[in-house]
Amino acid sequence: MTAVLRAHGLGKRYGRRWALSDCTLEVPSGRVVGLVGPNGAGKSTLLNLAVGMLAPSTGTIEVLGGRPADGPAQLAKVGFVAQDTPTYPGLSVEEHLQLGARLNPAWDDAVARARIDQLGVDPAQRAKNLSGGQRAQLALTLGIAKRPELLILDEPVASLDPLARREFLQDLMEAVAEHELSVVLSSHLVSDLERVCDHLIVLVGSRVQLAGDLDALLATHHRLTGPRRDETALPADQHVVSASHTERQSTFLVRTDAPIYDPAWSVGQPDLEDVVLAYMGQRTTDRERRPVLEVLR
Numbered sequence: 001m002t003a004v005l006r007a008h009g010l011g012k013r014y015g016r017r018w019a020l021s022d023c024t025l026e027v028p029s030g031r032v033v034g035l036v037g038p039n040g041a042g043k044s045t046l047l048n049l050a051v052g053m054l055a056p057s058t059g060t061i062e063v064l065g066g067r068p069a070d071g072p073a074q075l076a077k078v079g080f081v082a083q084d085t086p087t088y089p090g091l092s093v094e095e096h097l098q099l100g101a102r103l104n105p106a107w108d109d110a111v112a113r114a115r116i117d118q119l120g121v122d123p124a125q126r127a128k129n130l131s132g133g134q135r136a137q138l139a140l141t142l143g144i145a146k147r148p149e150l151l152i153l154d155e156p157v158a159s160l161d162p163l164a165r166r167e168f169l170q171d172l173m174e175a176v177a178e179h180e181l182s183v184v185l186s187s188h189l190v191s192d193l194e195r196v197c198d199h200l201i202v203l204v205g206s207r208v209q210l211a212g213d214l215d216a217l218l219a220t221h222h223r224l225t226g227p228r229r230d231e232t233a234l235p236a237d238q239h240v241v242s243a244s245h246t247e248r249q250s251t252f253l254v255r256t257d258a259p260i261y262d263p264a265w266s267v268g269q270p271d272l273e274d275v276v277l278a279y280m281g282q283r284t285t286d287r288e289r290r291p292v293l294e295v296l297r
């Protein structure tokens with residue numbers, strides 16, 4: 001797999017507290033990759049390490065074959081829209097574009113101006129007077145017009161209403177199609193990720209619990225419902241992700257590449273949110289013992 005991002009044993013510590021520890025993962029190139037996980041999983045820390053805003057305390061991270069923020073060429077290859085979609089409050093939209101042109105060697109002014117025009121934002125307006133959605137769109141515009149090879153977005157739609165979110169993601173998809181970008185996008189909104197991503201990474205407590213292409217993830221996870229039984233009675237090739245029982249009935253979410261023939265089961269197709277929540281809900285004390293699941297087809 002060609003990777004745009006490779007981390008090995010990566011950790012970031014603040015005093016005695018680890019924000020990210022022993023994180024090992026690969027993010028495939030040419031994809032829109034969704035990064036999802038519970039609060040405090042280390043997603044923002046990982047993304048900030050990837051763009052060189054933070055330096056690792058332990059381990060290594062490689063982005064597009066280089067060290068994050070290691071010189072102008074590396075900086076030019078990676079675009080970043082941080083969690084709070086940062087803009088300069090006192091600067092106008094026009095001044096943001098001029099700054100973008102000055103700071104980025106591959107700046108595409110035509111793309112930037114066309115986007116601002118299309119959004120109907122007045123270039124003379126100061127960023128502090130834009131709505132949250134407009135500010136997010138301005139930050140995305142700066143990220144796209146930089147013409148990076150990899151665009152990293154940390155929860156860019158968190159503060160947007162559903163319509164603004166949809167427009168933002170639509171615009172992102174258009175940029176991906178036009179500019180052959182690789183994208184890493186973190187979000188808590190699995191339905192949004194499902195709409196725009198083709199690969200998903202579930203990070204829980206710094207560990208990759210699940211990684212794979214969306215269609216493969218969906219094709220290999222099944223919900224089994226039937227008479228109560230213990231999970232040890234399931235075939236070895238059925239990895240139990242979650243289990244719940246009533247007095248008479250058991251429900252399992254399992255991952256398997258093999259067909260399920262047992263006539264006692266009623267087999268259902270979980271949606272992506274069910275799958276993600278099941279992995280996020282796994283007890284962290286189990287973490288060390290479970291294998292990382294990599295689903296690639």
Ligand SMILES: Nc1ncnc2c1ncn2[C@@H]1O[C@H](COP(=O)(O)OP(=O)(O)OP(=O)(O)O)[C@@H](O)[C@H]1O
Pocket residue numbers: 014017018019020037038039040041042043044045046
């Ligand atoms: N500057 C900091 N100083 C101390 N601890 C920090 C700092 N930044 C993050 N942390 C801690 O590191 C852990 C991971 O934080 P991080 O922001 O990376 O998680 P996240 O997965 O992005 O969470 P969320 O989904 O809530 O945004 C958290 O426990 C957080 O409290």
